[in-house]
Amino acid sequence: MRHAHEVGKVREAEQALMAALPEGELMRRAARGLAAVCAPIPPRAYGSRVVLLVGSGDNGGDTLFAGAWLARRGAGVEAILAGSKTHEQGLRALRAAGGRVTADEAVIDAADLVIDGLVGIGGHGGLREPYARLAERTAASAAVVVACDVPSGVDASTGEVEGVAITADVTVTFGTYKPGLFVDPGARYAGVVELIDIGLGPRLPEPDVVAPHSEDIRPPRPSPESDKYRRGVLGLIAGSEQFTGAAVLAAGGAVRGGAGMVRFASVRPAVDLVRQRWPETVTTVLEAGDVADVGSLVGRVQAWVVGPGIGTDERAEALVAAALGSDLPVLVDADGLTVLARRRDLLRRTAPTVLTPHAGELARLIGADREAIEARRLEHVREAAAELSAIVLLKGSTTLVAQTGRPVHVNPTGTPWLATAGTGDVLSGLTGAFLASGMPPLDAATAGAYLHGLAARFAVAPHDRPGEGQAPISAYDVITALPRAFRTLSGDTTWAGPG
Numbered sequence: 001m002r003h004a005h006e007v008g009k010v011r012e013a014e015q016a017l018m019a020a021l022p023e024g025e026l027m028r029r030a031a032r033g034l035a036a037v038c039a040p041i042p043p044r045a046y047g048s049r050v051v052l053l054v055g056s057g058d059n060g061g062d063t064l065f066a067g068a069w070l071a072r073r074g075a076g077v078e079a080i081l082a083g084s085k086t087h088e089q090g091l092r093a094l095r096a097a098g099g100r101v102t103a104d105e106a107v108i109d110a111a112d113l114v115i116d117g118l119v120g121i122g123g124h125g126g127l128r129e130p131y132a133r134l135a136e137r138t139a140a141s142a143a144v145v146v147a148c149d150v151p152s153g154v155d156a157s158t159g160e161v162e163g164v165a166i167t168a169d170v171t172v173t174f175g176t177y178k179p180g181l182f183v184d185p186g187a188r189y190a191g192v193v194e195l196i197d198i199g200l201g202p203r204l205p206e207p208d209v210v211a212p213h214s215e216d217i218r219p220p221r222p223s224p225e226s227d228k229y230r231r232g233v234l235g236l237i238a239g240s241e242q243f244t245g246a247a248v249l250a251a252g253g254a255v256r257g258g259a260g261m262v263r264f265a266s267v268r269p270a271v272d273l274v275r276q277r278w279p280e281t282v283t284t285v286l287e288a289g290d291v292a293d294v295g296s297l298v299g300r301v302q303a304w305v306v307g308p309g310i311g312t313d314e315r316a317e318a319l320v321a322a323a324l325g326s327d328l329p330v331l332v333d334a335d336g337l338t339v340l341a342r343r344r345d346l347l348r349r350t351a352p353t354v355l356t357p358h359a360g361e362l363a364r365l366i367g368a369d370r371e372a373i374e375a376r377r378l379e380h381v382r383e384a385a386a387e388l389s390a391i392v393l394l395k396g397s398t399t400l401v402a403q404t405g406r407p408v409h410v411n412p413t414g415t416p417w418l419a420t421a422g423t424g425d426v427l428s429g430l431t432g433a434f435l436a437s438g439m440p441p442l443d444a445a446t447a448g449a450y451l452h453g454l455a456a457r458f459a460v461a462p463h464d465r466p467g468e469g470q471a472p473i474s475a476y477d478v479i480t481a482l483p484r485a486f487r488t489l490s491g492d493t494t495w496a497g498p499g
């Protein structure tokens, strides 16, 4: 897992470490790390044009020291001092190394490399002038842009961006990742993120946000003792007279997600279609009076998924109530979430509940504004998990999974091509398969988002070659690419079976 800490925790750890080190040592480590990442970037070491954007705090200090290092190795370094004051030792070091100070902002236009040291973790609110103007000019230049610690204008703790921010190709961050580098909109501005170890690690507390690596994703694998029941039976309630496709897609996610069995219940047209496409499912046709008894009609299951395409009428409400009335893990998605917005009482239960809203659905659930959720995803997903007593997977650009008392999990896979109807249904079926296997719900949701996003990437660019173009995908293509996504996980590439 990559760990990210909010600013307050970074500052505390930094204070403790600083007290144990000679003065200036921490900044030296940060600046050396920044310079080492920057050094190979310009087309030539000698005579390359490097511009430093220097603010009034220590972020500017790091940048000046890194600039001094580059100047000593032959780069032409010019610093724009944009703050009300400047880090004095940093400025002395730059001048001693042959770097210059300039007031001419046009140097940005011709730069090979711009290092953004305007603000780091001390930033708050939108960028003020002249910082905003410098950020815009930098965006218009052809220079490679490296942000020191965080792109200026991005809130390090939340990823919020108010107005203009530096758009970086690379962000060199110190001591620990910052949540704002993982979560949109901030993540979009960060580019590739490089972490520099400055010795903070042992002094850091529990992370606020974590991003899994592929080795952290461990979907259930059958063992020699497995049978279909022990692998986990998923009960899936999806589809209606009007919406049948959602049922087929959710069933596909569950089947390809490795459920031992999928028991599917719905009205006749949805059952017929699911049977046709996924004959391996065991189906139950629900007549008008069957709804409240769906649990006993379907038979034994280890988890439920309810919601995709069920509509939002009274019948749908009864289906959601029936699933949540069980003492099993239940994932509620799509129409099921719309029903829950008016029946939050159904969430009072002891077994785990997983909710998989997009921002619009979450807005209805917690009575918030959709735009506010998009702008401050971390805050809202945490709030929702606490308020709804559920594990909440918030979909969209950067999917987040929150469970109260645990770091928020941020999904590193996915692609904007996923923004197409039906892909969410695949995710709910897939995650349901993991829940049915007995996986803890936070892990199930994290693994679901990861594999779903990876499958989508494979579907978009199947050959995985550098420079390969991308093509639009359907939700069905994501299902088809799921086996390949599973196989990339560590340990799944070699077959050590019989023979």
Ligand SMILES: NC(=O)C1=CN([C@@H]2O[C@H](COP(=O)(O)OP(=O)(O)OC[C@H]3O[C@@H](n4cnc5c(N)ncnc54)[C@H](OP(=O)(O)O)[C@@H]3O)[C@@H](O)[C@H]2O)[C@@H](O)CC1
Pocket (backbone or CB within 6 Å): 010, 011, 014, 026, 027, 030, 055, 056, 057, 058, 059, 060, 062, 083, 118, 119, 120, 121, 122, 123, 124, 125, 126, 127, 128, 129, 131, 148, 149, 150, 174, 175, 198, 200
């Ligand atoms: N922590 C660590 O482990 C280590 C930290 N290190 C480095 O220190 C950095 C933190 O330095 P820092 O505390 O001096 O704050 P910093 O980010 O330079 O900004 C403060 C200045 O910005 C200004 N300002 C704020 N918002 C603004 C806005 N919207 N628009 C315009 N201006 C704005 C604000 O002005 P004010 O609002 O107070 O008037 C204040 O003057 C950190 O990111 C890392 O690079 C490393 O050296 C070693 C290890």
Ligand SMILES: Nc1ncnc2c1ncn2[C@@H]1O[C@H](COP(=O)(O)OP(=O)(O)O)[C@@H](O)[C@H]1O
Pocket (backbone or CB within 6 Å): 334, 358, 394, 395, 396, 397, 398, 399, 414, 415, 416, 417, 418, 419, 420, 421, 422, 423, 424, 425, 426, 427, 452
């Ligand atoms: N801009 C985006 N970038 C990356 N992924 C996105 C983006 N927008 C949507 N997605 C993903 O696409 C899927 C859409 O799900 P959802 O909105 O529930 O669609 P549907 O209800 O039609 O199935 C989710 O997995 C979501 O995370």
Ligand SMILES: [K+]
Pocket (backbone or CB within 6 Å): 059, 116, 117, 118, 119, 120, 147, 148, 149, 150, 151, 152
């Ligand atoms: K910065």
